[in-house]
Amino acid sequence: MLAKANATGKGFGGKIDYLYDGKLEDRGAVEKGTKVITHSDNIRVPNGADDKLTRNLMKADFIEQAKQHKDYGKDKNSAFVGEHILSFTADDRKKLDPERLRGITEEYIKMAGIDKTQYLAVTHHDTENLHVHILFNRAMNDGTKYKSWKEQNKTLERGVALALEHGFKLVKNQKEVANSKEVVKLRSEMQDIKDLRKSNELLGTARNLLHLEKMCEAKKIPFSKDELQKTIDFDGKTYQEADLKAVFLLNRNENTQPTEKQLTETKDKPFEILSKPKQTQEEKGEDLKLKKQVNSQDDNFSKRPKPKKRQAGHKIKIAKVERKKEKQWERGIGFETE
Template identity: 40%
Template sequence: MIARNLKSGKFSDGLINYAFEGRELDHKDKGAEVIRYSDDLLVPFSPHDKEGILELKQQFNDRTSKYLLENPDNKNNLIGHQILSFTKEDAEKLKEDGMNKVLDDYIQLAGLEKTKFVAIKHKDTNNPHYHIIYHKVQNNFKKENDWKLNNKTVERGVALALKNRLTLVKNQKEVALTKGVLEIRSKDEDIKKLRNDSEILKSAKNFHHFNKLLESSKITPEFLKDDRVKIDRKIYRPEDLHAVFYLNRNEKAGEKGVSQGKVGKGREASDDKTAGLDFKRESKNIVNVLIGSDDKHATPVGDKSQAFNIVTVNSGDKELTDKYGIKRKRRGKSYLLKNKGAKQQSQSKNLEL
């Protein structure tokens, strides 16, 4: 399963037309069906309900027009468009009710209940998928903060795929190790249950620490071909173990912060230098997501905005500075004015000599 954020526009007409009628030239039957929608919307009862489709567009456009009256200089898109797409295998596993449950979880993760939205299912490809159309101007009339929205959308999809044990495709295993996914997963009940089933997992902060705890208990892990690991007759996915470690680190950091009268912050997953797809090698630092689909609108295209770069370099380290081409920090204006006289005196002394 994948989730993908797509660009739309200020008004909803073209997107809603496509969702119900397909492309203008071929008008291919998409098998469109409204699955979920916000309480304040009236939705068409079928793809052939022209009056209902027109009314749906008008409800989105009324909010757009009102927002533009108060914010005439707005140059950003106001209609959001996201897609959830399932592989054929995932669709067979989840069935109709299971896919709708994943959709409900996604709506909650994305906070779409705060605005107008409609989720329309298409059944015209081998990959059943949902088009989620929503207004970025929320019910309190504040615009959604769409900073890094592409990344957040992908992360939500990967987190839900892990939660429901769906297929991870292409680079999704690497995305599963990013902070955004770990933060979502650490709040899921299956991760909390997994941790509480083992005294070792309750304490482990990362794979290195986990290894040490296993050694002290004289337990030897067995590595399986699909990156899973077998420990004491139980099989674990590395992505789940990372989420457990992330939860442990955050809780310990929070306890430390409370004891010191501060708000504790857990370290990012990138701080764990022993992190990886198994116990022995580190994970890749840069992740680009490129996942195929039969539907052109549902096909994610890898781009720079979807890169997760978790490489950190200390600019004070000359060797690394030279290696990564990091420029030295320039002196500020106040520093130059302060030292201008000293520099001139030094130059005049050199001339006298």
């Protein structure tokens, strides 16, 4: 499974027509077989490719929301057209059914924040290469604009995270991306990682790979690592290294958070954590004594006589006058003539 962000370059009208009819030069010759997978509630969706009336209404819905943004019309209006594409390999396709495809698409839409704006997700059935087009409005429902910073990288990372979650084979450079801190963070928030953490006692406490290896060594559990395949074998099972890194991150994050017991104990005293502990009489006396010493030092310092200012400027002025006289005598101005 691959995910990529398409560059904008068409208005909503042209992009929607492409999703239903294909490229302009191919129209009439090839049926795209467009099928809607999911969509937001704030757009009107056609019943099929022949429902041109509703298609025009959907175009109007997208354009109307884009017009509400303060930057609409300043730049190219196509800057509000967003499109991400999910592509699946032939092996991926064997594991997919319509319901699972829809679930993955909706999970991606939520991860990407596209669920907070207008969107339409469709598949085309005119090719063996299964892919999903996700068209969305960059003018968000709350009036802001979709954050496109490093959009291509973030899209790729989400695709890798979903591929790992659903057991799809990683292709191209996805194996390297799978071990990046961005993908590990995404994976640590997924349910399958939480379930994996609960499946083994050691995985519930290990903070990193070295820690896990040391615990296996102490318990005399066989442990090995395959650098090429990026897998870890221990306790008779094989784990993806990227999955274990997500488990470790989850463990570290949970250890920094207050436990349920701590939260219960402080529930009735919400301000106790923020307030300073009460001082004893002896501690108060020490603080008062120290404060007096500091104030005394400050008073003594302020009573010291101030040093006289150096008359540097006056001396420089005198030196200039003397030098001027010397030059006058050298030119003979200072000599009297008969």
